[in-house]
Amino acid sequence: MSDVIFSNQLTEKEKYEHFLKRIKEGEKIEADDWMPDEYRFTLIKLISMHGISEIMGALPEKEWVPKAPSLKRKLGIMAKVQDEMGHGQLLLRVAEDLMKPLGKTREDILEDLFSGRLKFHNVFHMEAPTWGDAGLIGWLVDGAAIISQTNMLNASYGPYARALKRICAEEVFHAQHGEAIIMALAEGTKEQREMVQEAVNRWWEALLMFFGPADASTTGTSKQDITIKYRIRTKTNEELRQDFFSKYIPRVLSLGLTLPDETLHFDKEQALWVYKQPDWNRFKEIIKNNGPKSKDRLELRKMAYIENQWVREALNMAK
Amino acid sequence: MKMVDGKPMEQAYQSALLSLLYQLADDDFILAYRGSEWLGLAPHIEEDVAFSSISQDTMGHAAMFYQLLSDLGEGDVDHLAHARSAKERKNAILLEMVNGPGHYLSKPRYDWAFAVVRNYFYVQAKKVRMESLKNSSYEPLANAALKVNMELYYHLLHWKTWFVQLMQAGDEARKKMEDAIKRVSADFDGVVSLGPLSKDIATFKLIESEDILKEKWKLFMQPVFDSVNLEMPDQFGIQSGDGRKGEHSKDLDDALIILSEVYQVDPAASW
Amino acid sequence: MGSEGFYQEFEVFSKRSDTSPLQYQFSLLAPNSEIALIMAQENFMRREPVADIWVVKRSDIRKMNMEEKQTLQRLDNKEYRNTKGYGYLKKKWRQYEQGMLDEKEILSWGEEKKSENG
Numbered sequence: 117m118s119d120v121i122f123s124n125q126l127t128e129k130e131k132y133e134h135f136l137k138r139i140k141e142g143e144k145i146e147a148d149d150w151m152p153d154e155y156r157f158t159l160i161k162l163i164s165m166h167g168i169s170e171i172m173g174a175l176p177e178k179e180w181v182p183k184a185p186s187l188k189r190k191l192g193i194m195a196k197v198q199d200e201m202g203h204g205q206l207l208l209r210v211a212e213d214l215m216k217p218l219g220k221t222r223e224d225i226l227e228d229l230f231s232g233r234l235k236f237h238n239v240f241h242m243e244a245p246t247w248g249d250a251g252l253i254g255w256l257v258d259g260a261a262i263i264s265q266t267n268m269l270n271a272s273y274g275p276y277a278r279a280l281k282r283i284c285a286e287e288v289f290h291a292q293h294g295e296a297i298i299m300a301l302a303e304g305t306k307e308q309r310e311m312v313q314e315a316v317n318r319w320w321e322a323l324l325m326f327f328g329p330a331d332a333s334t335t336g337t338s339k340q341d342i343t344i345k346y347r348i349r350t351k352t353n354e355e356l357r358q359d360f361f362s363k364y365i366p367r368v369l370s371l372g373l374t375l376p377d378e379t380l381h382f383d384k385e386q387a388l389w390v391y392k393q394p395d396w397n398r399f400k401e402i403i404k405n406n407g408p409k410s411k412d413r414l415e416l417r418k419m420a421y422i423e424n425q426w427v428r429e430a431l432n433m434a435k
Numbered sequence: 436m437k438m439v440d441g442k443p444m445e446q447a448y449q450s451a452l453l454s455l456l457y458q459l460a461d462d463d464f465i466l467a468y469r470g471s472e473w474l475g476l477a478p479h480i481e482e483d484v485a486f487s488s489i490s491q492d493t494m495g496h497a498a499m500f501y502q503l504l505s506d507l508g509e510g511d512v513d514h515l516a517h518a519r520s521a522k523e524r525k526n527a528i529l530l531e532m533v534n535g536p537g538h539y540l541s542k543p544r545y546d547w548a549f550a551v552v553r554n555y556f557y558v559q560a561k562k563v564r565m566e567s568l569k570n571s572s573y574e575p576l577a578n579a580a581l582k583v584n585m586e587l588y589y590h591l592l593h594w595k596t597w598f599v600q601l602m603q604a605g606d607e608a609r610k611k612m613e614d615a616i617k618r619v620s621a622d623f624d625g626v627v628s629l630g631p632l633s634k635d636i637a638t639f640k641l642i643e644s645e646d647i648l649k650e651k652w653k654l655f656m657q658p659v660f661d662s663v664n665l666e667m668p669d670q671f672g673i674q675s676g677d678g679r680k681g682e683h684s685k686d687l688d689d690a691l692i693i694l695s696e697v698y699q700v701d702p703a704a705s706w
Numbered sequence: 707m708g709s710e711g712f713y714q715e716f717e718v719f720s721k722r723s724d725t726s727p728l729q730y731q732f733s734l735l736a737p738n739s740e741i742a743l744i745m746a747q748e749n750f751m752r753r754e755p756v757a758d759i760w761v762v763k764r765s766d767i768r769k770m771n772m773e774e775k776q777t778l779q780r781l782d783n784k785e786y787r788n789t790k791g792y793g794y795l796k797k798k799w800r801q802y803e804q805g806m807l808d809e810k811e812i813l814s815w816g817e818e819k820k821s822e823n824g
Contacts, residue, residue: 174475182472185513186516189706198484201474201475297706300705304705429712600738
C-alpha cells in the first residue's frame, strides 16, 4: 500500500509523482482515482477505439452469420459475433467511465464514430467477400487481436485489465472457431482450399498493418511510447508483429497455404522475421475511413442507430 | 420401422408426427434466421448481445427438432435446414417475414416494434406448445420439449419486458406497437395452426388440439393485455397464406437463397 | 423508470450457485432496472452457471473515494481477536489430557451432524 495521502492537500506535482509511484509498484488505477490528464486522454483514445473496433468488427462477419454453411457453423459464428458486440460493451463501459468527468457519454462515442473523429481498426475497413474470409477473420485477425490484447492484460488501469481478462478468455474460443472453419476448408475440396488461400492473400497486408507502424517516422504519429510509459502495455508494435509471425506463420504454412510475400523469411542472426512493409500511406487512408468498406459499414451502423432512436427516446421519457 | 409404445408406427401416425415436427423445426429455424439478421442492429449494444442468445437458443431448438426428423429417416439435419425448397417448408408465414425494409447489410430499416411483438406472441405460443408436448405420445418429442421449455422462461421474460415497457412508453411508441400488433395478429392464426393434419395430430395425442392451445395462449396473454390497457383481438387472421400447407412469400425465397448460399456451393462438402 | 435518459448505469452482481457468495460482474447501460435485469446474464455470464442476479443502480451505491480508502488500514496488533492470541491453550489442555477445540475441530461438527442425518 502506498503512503498515506490526501489528494486535496497535495500539489499537482506531488499527485503526479504519487501516481507514477503507484503504477511502478504495480498498483491498479481505478476509475475514480486521481490520474494525470495525459493518462486519462490516452486511455480514452485507446479504449474507445478498441471498443468501437469490436462493434465495427462485428459487421464484416455479420455478413456470414445468416450464410454460414451448416447449423453448427451458424450457431458458432452467431456466438462469435455476439462476443464481439459483448467485448464492445465491456470496453465502451470502461471508456464511458473515463469520459464521465468530461461530460461525455456513449452517445458522444457514436457521434464521434459517425463524424470520423473516432477511428476504428484498419482490418474492419476491409472486404470479406467469401466464407473463407469469415474463417480467416476468426483465425488470423482474432489471432492478431489476442497478441495485442494479452500484451495489455496487466495494464495499470484496473477496469481495462479486468475487461481484457474477460475478453481474452473468449478470444480463445474465437481462435478455435476460426481454426475449425479454416481446417475444414484446407482439408476440403479444391474450391474450398482456393477459398482459404485467396482469403490469406487478401488479408495479409491488413494483418501486417494491424499492429501499427514500427515508429512515428512511418506515419507521423504513434502512441506506443506513452502507453509503455504508463504501463498500459509492455511491448512495441514491432515486437507484437514479430510475435504474431512466430506464432502464426508456421501454422499457415503447415496447412499447405502460402503467404503473398516472397521476401518473407526468418533471419537467424537477427532472430527476426524479415518481411515486405505494407503500404503505410494506404494504412493512413484506410483508417481515415477511406478503406474499401469504410463508408458502407459506417452507414450500416448509423442506420441501425437512427432507426432505433425512437426506442431509446420512448424509454428515456417513460413514466 | 419406428416403434411407438412397443408397436410399429402406423402410417397415419407417422405422417401426423412428421407434419408436426416440420412445423416445429421450420418455425424455430426461420425465426432464428431473422434474429441472426438483427445481430449488430438492435436498439443498444447490451440488447444486441441478449437478443443474439435468444436467436442461438432458438436455432438450437430447431436443430433438435431437425434431429428428430433425421432420426425418422428424413435425411441429414443440414440438408433439412438448408436444402429444402420453399414449398417443402412448413413454417408460419408470419415468422418468415422480413424484419423491415432493406437488406441486413445495406440500409436495413428494421422495425423493433415488429420484432418485439412477433417474438413475444410467438414465444408464448411456443411455450404453450412445449408444455403440451411434455405429454406427447411420441416420447422423443416429449423429451425434447422438456429441454426446449427450460430456455423459454428467459425468452418470455425478455420479450414481455420489452412489450410491456414500449406499450407504456408514450404516444409514438404506443402507435408503433399497436401497428405491429395489427400486423402480427393478421397472420397469427398461421402460427397457431397445426396444419392440414391437425385433427390426426390431436387424435394421436402428439399434442393438444389447436383450439385448446389457442385458448391457453389467450389465457396467458389476457393479464398482460389488461396491464397495458389493450383489447385482446377477437380473431386472428391468416392473411398472407398458410405456411403449414407450404404456401410462402417472396420473403422466404429470398431468405433461402441467403441462408443456403455457402451450403449450396457444394452440399456434399464438409464445411 | 425516470426521465434521466436511456443510458442509466447499472452494476451487476451474481451468484454462481445457491451456496456461492454474491460476486461483482460488470456494469451495463439500460433505461431501468427491469431492462437491466434481462440484459445481465447474457452480457456477462454466457458461459457459466448462474443461480441469482442482482442489478443495482450505480447512483444508489455509496462508494469510497481515495481518501476514504485510507480508513481501511489498520495495525497488525489484534491477536486478541483471533485464535492466534489463544494458542497457549493447546498446551494447557494437554496438561488436563484434553484436546484443543480449535477452528478445524469446531467447524467439523456441522458436517458430522449432516452426515449422520443424511
